[in-house]
Amino acid sequence: MPSATTPINLLRLCCAMPLLLVCALARAQPATPPAAETPAEAPAEAPAETAKPTLAERVDQTSSRIENMLERSSHWVDDLFSSEAQRPLKPAKKPYGTLEISDNWSQFYGNRPRVRFDARVDLPALQNRLSGFIGRNDDEDFIRDRSDNSLLRSRFPRVETQDQWLAGLGYSLPSNDVWWADFRVGVHRIVGTELFVQARGHYNAYADSLNLIHLRATPFWTSRQGLGFTTGADYSHVFSERLLFRWGNIGTVSEHRQGLDWRSTWTLYQAVGQYAGLAYELFVRGETGDDVPLHEYGLRTTFRHPLLARRLYGEWVVGYSYPREDVTDRRDGSVQVGVGVEMPFGKRP
Template structure:
């Protein structure tokens, strides 16, 4: 395992040395056109939603922010290849109150409702995702900088609601802690809660480490779903990042310990300006389905592309 991790690390270091941040002109034109089209569609949709609430022009304070269109191709040994497309955006609507916003997208419904950190998604763990990826939309209200409430629908008329609290602490010049608590309700889970806590330490301007933990409990489940991640990160500037992470997930009381754990190395960098981000990930995992099954071994690889608009 040590030789494998070292080889992956050196391989990504070599890739970083030769990585190009500028696309060939034809590819760049396609990327620019795609970004313009996606953003135009998002603005058109935001303008339409805003018109439901009044006659104030959308240009008078209207805004589309945090727009992301991501595509990922993942393959884990013993699973089928999985192509994942996700879309998220946030709208500021001038015809509603200042602290009210709209959100819309297409994502894994389980991750959306429970508000579990993205680092623990099946996509980030290179797992085939047979669950539904639904379109969703809703309204949120920021009560303070730390608290907001959201109500939405996904997959048709399936309602969900969330109350979210977040607080972070700067502990000296090199340490930071972040706490997030989300209480949610849905037809499937009834009432539930996700608690997430992370701690980050900067060893230098380019080296950092992070410890991230998450726990989710619902009325409909007998077990607490937990996840933990420990990672080391090396920045090469200009949003180029090399990461080595160990992670584990499981259910308390299941009798099998972690249902899946492993180690993975990731490389991310802009491939066109600062809004088209590419990444590759390579991992090795030890999953176990139940108490009667032996723990297996599986390799995983993935490539992803994220377009910000």
């Protein structure tokens, strides 16, 4: 599955990618209000030069606008679950999440620009256990709870991956440091809307000062694809203050798939500076019962660092893998290159 995009054009795109969000932020600059009319008897004064907002100020403006828009929507949703007497007494909740722009290229999958949006707000109704979410992401991975359980997520989706809009409500059960669970119900896709219901349970089976074994289970149902179940197990080990190793395993079975859709990753995280980091990942994935049971294996390196402290982050990804999605495909080596910009907004509780 060769791509028409040449490595030279990709290199140009990678170099220009961090500027895409800057251009978007420039469009978010508020218009300068008109100056008040000067009385006829007073001499007109020369207009003072208005200083152009810096990149950091434009990022803050964009983040604030997203928060305000989501906050107004969340108040409307929260009022649906509250009585008239409760509404004036409830404290306002602030939304939080991330906006990402990325572009990825590989010799096998070709060029794939992506825009991801993930927002959540905790609602005061129902004893502060209700929350709302909206986003644009890979709909299958979201519903099946297969998003990477890591700080640096994979930016190379599978051949059938499609990003779609999702929205819904969640309800959290009582939890502690060992166990937590919640339920989510929502819809995804604007065209061909599909309803989904999901329950998630997480359990820290073992933990000490250096090691952690984390288990999770997610039964789910969609109006088109029926029932399914995702289970995962992660083992993490701290080598030092700057080195963390994680072995992650995840598998999903569902009515519309032939067997177990599985993935294993071995990742070493290295802290570089205060907010920057590197991830070195070895991965393998496949599906039992498929014509090609082993879909891909390879390695990947991701470098993440702040472009603006705690406001804007950049990620550069380089990898090499051996993919094969169909029996007609040859398992040749495939170079992977990716670049992305992430803007977090709000304050996660």
